[in-house]
Amino acid sequence: MPEAAGRYARRVAVVSGARRGIGKAIAAHFLAEGAHVVGFARHETTLAHERYLHFAVDVGDDDAVRAAFRTIARRFSALDILVNSAGVVTAQHALLMPAARARDMVTTNILGTLFMSREAAKLMRRRKYGRIINIGSMAAVLEPQGDSVYAATKAAAATLAGVLAKELAGFNITCNTLGVSAFASDMLAQLDREHVEAVMATLPQPRLATADDILNVIDFFASEHSGAVTAQTVYLGGVH
Amino acid sequence: MVTGADVEAVIFDALAALNAERAADDQIEISAQTLLFGTGSRLDSLQLVSLITDVEVALNTTYGLELSLADDRALERAESPYTSVATLRDYVLELTQGD
Numbered sequence: 001m002p003e004a005a006g007r008y009a010r011r012v013a014v015v016s017g018a019r020r021g022i023g024k025a026i027a028a029h030f031l032a033e034g035a036h037v038v039g040f041a042r043h044e045t046t047l048a049h050e051r052y053l054h055f056a057v058d059v060g061d062d063d064a065v066r067a068a069f070r071t072i073a074r075r076f077s078a079l080d081i082l083v084n085s086a087g088v089v090t091a092q093h094a095l096l097m098p099a100a101r102a103r104d105m106v107t108t109n110i111l112g113t114l115f116m117s118r119e120a121a122k123l124m125r126r127r128k129y130g131r132i133i134n135i136g137s138m139a140a141v142l143e144p145q146g147d148s149v150y151a152a153t154k155a156a157a158a159t160l161a162g163v164l165a166k167e168l169a170g171f172n173i174t175c176n177t178l179g180v181s182a183f184a185s186d187m188l189a190q191l192d193r194e195h196v197e198a199v200m201a202t203l204p205q206p207r208l209a210t211a212d213d214i215l216n217v218i219d220f221f222a223s224e225h226s227g228a229v230t231a232q233t234v235y236l237g238g239v240h
Numbered sequence: 241m242v243t244g245a246d247v248e249a250v251i252f253d254a255l256a257a258l259n260a261e262r263a264a265d266d267q268i269e270i271s272a273q274t275l276l277f278g279t280g281s282r283l284d285s286l287q288l289v290s291l292i293t294d295v296e297v298a299l300n301t302t303y304g305l306e307l308s309l310a311d312d313r314a315l316e317r318a319e320s321p322y323t324s325v326a327t328l329r330d331y332v333l334e335l336t337q338g339d
Contacts, residue, residue, distance in 0.1 A: 066308065070300060122293045170286040 004051065006034025007219070012076045016040040016059050016086035016116055018047065021185035022135055023085030025211045026218055027052070030081070038072055040065075040086065040116070059086045059112030060104075069119035079123035081222050084113045084157070085135040091191050094148040102149045109153035113160055117175070121168050130173035133221045134161045138181045138239040144199045146192075154179075158233050165231035174230035176221045181237035183209045204238030242303045242336055247329045248272060250302065254294040255325075258287050272329070277322040288322060299332065307335050 003010055013030045017023030018039025027047060030037045036051045045054035053075070055068040072079065088108045090101040117132050124130025136158050139151035158177040165175040181203060182188055182196055188208075200206045217234050220226060255270045268274065268282050275281040277288055292309050299305040314321050314331065321331030 067306070070306065073297065074301075122297070125290065125293070 004034035006032065008081075008222075009034035011035045011080040012038070012078065013081035013083065013222075014038045014040065014072070014079060014116070014120055015083045016112065017135075018054070018085070019043055019045060021085075021187055022180065022183055022214060023083070025214065026083050026085060029211075029215050029218070035081070036076065038076075040068065058108075059084075059116050060107035062111075062115050065112075065115045065119055069123065073123055076123075078127045078129075079120055080129060081131045081133070082116060082120040082124075083133045083135065083218065084116055086112055086116075087135065087137075087154075087187070089147075089150045089187055089190065091146040091150065091195070093146060097149060105149050105153050109150070110156045110160070113157050117160070117164055121164070121171065121173055124168075124173050125171040128172045129224075130168070130171065131222045131226070132161065132164065132168075132173060132175040133218060134158065134175070134177040136177040136179040136233060136235075138179055138199070138203075138235060138237065140179065141235065141239050142199060142202070144195070146195060161233070162231045169230065172227065174221070174226065176230060177233040178214065178217045178221065179233055179235035179239060180214060181205075181209045181235070181239055183211075183214065200237075205236075207237070209236045242299070242305065242333075244329055244333055246303065247299075247332045248325065250295055250298045251291075251325050251328055253298060254291045257294060258283070258291060272324070272326045274325045276324055276328060277320055292322065295328070295332070305336060307332065309335075 008030050013035045015023050015027040015037060018027040019041035027037050027039050031049050031051055039045060039047060039052065039054045040057050040059055042058050044056050057064045057068050059065060086108055088104055113134055120132060121130060134157045137154040139147045140155040140158060143151050161175040161177045168175060182200060213236050252270050255268055259267045276283055296307060296309050299307055321327050
């Protein structure tokens with residue numbers, strides 16, 4: 001297959017949560033910019049492209065993630081970019097939070113991020129180059145009511161990036177987090193609209209993030225010129 | 241069936257890869273007795289991680305073994321399987337028997 005032109009030509013990117021929402025937008029952007037993209041999601045793909053490979057894998061399933069990355073290792077010589085966008089949310093008062101929903105958020109949002117990052121880094125170290133980007137949330141900083149477990153998992157994901165930044169620095173792999181304010185997606189649609197608007201109203205920029213807002217920061221973190229940018233979290237919308 | 245000599249050869253290759261990045265006067269001895277972890281080891285933590293990862297990958301690509309050398313069993317041992325080439329070799333063989 002001839003290599004495409006674009007910002008990510010000849011790059012290989014893995015995007016989790018690639019079936020919808022932010023992950024799908026990022027995967028589509030990488031494809032449009034010439035990358036080979038490997039998507040992970042629990043279900044079959046909604047993307048069709050000659051440079052797109054999909055794994056219907058739960059990122060919280062360690063064995064399945066390992067097996068998928070063995071296939072990736074055989075298919076590609078190396079891996080350049082990982083975006084950990086897979087995430088689940090249940091907004092519920094802590095006193096009413098079902099254990100299974102809480103456990104699902106911990107498994108997907110924290111352990112899934114770890115499993116994906118660990119396997120990706122094994123491939124990235126081959127060429128001593130890599131960019132790992134976690135999709136975080138304003139909830140980690142704003143700590144809104146109803147988001148007890150979700151906010152904690154997103155804070156953990158950012159902390160994970162900070163630690164991995166140190167552990168993987170010797171392999172020239174950077175690890176950063178993009179803290180999204182709110183993005184029109186299926187996940188956002190699950191939340192109470194008035195509650196979301198009340199949280200958004202506290203922001204300097206009380207509007208939904210656009211795909212362009214998100215891709216701008218993704219491009220910055222993923223750039224080959226961002227080798228000195230690591231262990232950083234960038235929030236959209238003025239969250240601080 | 242993978243043998244101890246096969247596994248040792250894979251570990252030796254991984255050590256050779258590490259040596260390729262070290263100065264000529266700072267080479268790691270390549271033998272079954274070479275210490276990999278703990279007192280007496282000349283590998284730093286990053287090199288140990290690289291070695292274990294390289295061995296995992298090579299066992300998969302060369303012998304089709306799908307092993308995790310950093311599983312719970314490895315961490316629960318009184319003596320780390322990563323102590324030396326010999327202990328790592330024996331641990332791999334143990335895993336293959338249960339594979």
